[in-house]
Amino acid sequence: MLPVFDEQNNNVFETLFGNTDHCFVIVDEKGVITYLNQGYAGFLDIDRKLAVGRHVTEIIENSRMHIVVETGQEEVADLQYIRGDYMIANRIPLWADGRLVGALGMVLFRDTDEWKIMNSNVKELLLELESYRRKFNQKTGAVYSLHDIISHSPKMMDVKETVKKTATGDVSVLLRGESGTGKELFAHSLHNLSERSMNTFVKVNCAAIPEQLFEAELFGYVEGAFTGAKKGGKEGKFQLADGGTLFLDEIGDMPLHAQVKILRALQEGEVEALGAESTQTVNVRVVAATNQPLEELIKEQKFREDLYYRINVISIDIPPLRERPEDIRLLARYMLTKADKNTGKRIHGISEAVFEVLEGYMWPGNIRELENTIESAVQLTEGENIEIRNIPSHIRSSSLVKQEDLKGILERVEKETIEQTLGRTEGDKVEAARRLGIGKTSLYEKAKKYGI
């Protein structure tokens, strides 16, 4: 007998598994039981002395332990029907000196009630955790993390990896990508993965602030700084983001005079509120985003080169949706579930024809446009699935549907036209061919092909 199953080892197994309600069994390389703990014997309602030395299939209903000793493949959390219910078991092959000598089986949950309880406990905990996470994130301002960025494209996986690598540390990051590609989601993720995640994430949409208000928005002002200034003054975005992250969205739209001030604030770590007599020290990390080519703006003298180098320490390019068509189905399904939740409707699926049209479209508005398309389709759909008629006509007409579909469309139109013409000529094929401008033989061939 191999040493693993000798008397001495069985004593060790007994010390390990003897005094527990959990179920353990060990079989040798032929699937014969060498050890079964009392917990398992109690569950099976048998005398364990009688089990040892018997083939596992004679003792444990639907066991696969004898298969594991043949395949050497571990089976984790496998469902096994036993005693009128499903239990969940792990089966682990045992190796000695490179040889498969047996297997260890353990029951994780003895019946569905046990794992349902466990499952609902876990679910409840996860929901609670999620609600805390949301509340916390809403407080800090960064709601999204990398797992909210839905994608299985290799290009996006690379982007996610870069974000993970650059999140820690204080270097400035410039997110580049077309509108709607998810730059803001990545900015949130960078913050949430950084050491600054306990502090605030403050977004500044540079395109939305009127030029004359820029400084007041970014650096704040003191009471009486200008006519119309609020009583008590106002904190600027820089001060609000102290210790956290300042997200400068659409940075290409920032006016030049504000660029000078921002650069100073970043270089010196100091800001001066409008009307203030002294400066304040701030510690912010800047994440900027743009959908404009900043290099061109520099040439046109609309963007300062020194600021460009200051914010562009690490540059991350987010690919447009048309460069990752493999994401379209995944995102469309995700957006459908989201839209169902928001609207309270229960649209189950998206027809294959719709998927093909979506995949053939260029998506200039990227994921935002896809999201809007699915949302409006959900509103319009009356059946269970989103159909082609629920998709806006400009998307249908500019989608480059696949070649076979085009062929199919042409054939359908050809068949319908021949049928209609034959209807008008009361079945006279010669006359129909003449009206259609094709030869008689060609018409006969087509009629045969379409079964007319």
Ligand SMILES: Nc1ncnc2c1ncn2[C@@H]1O[C@H](COP(=O)(O)OP(=O)(O)OP(=O)(O)O)[C@@H](O)[C@H]1O
């Ligand atoms: N990979 C993704 N998974 C899920 N939702 C996404 C993804 N990418 C973008 N979205 C969604 O698409 C919309 C646009 O994303 P976001 O605002 O981050 O884009 P953006 O690049 O910052 O756009 P803009 O340049 O116009 O500000 C949002 O509703 C966002 O939740």
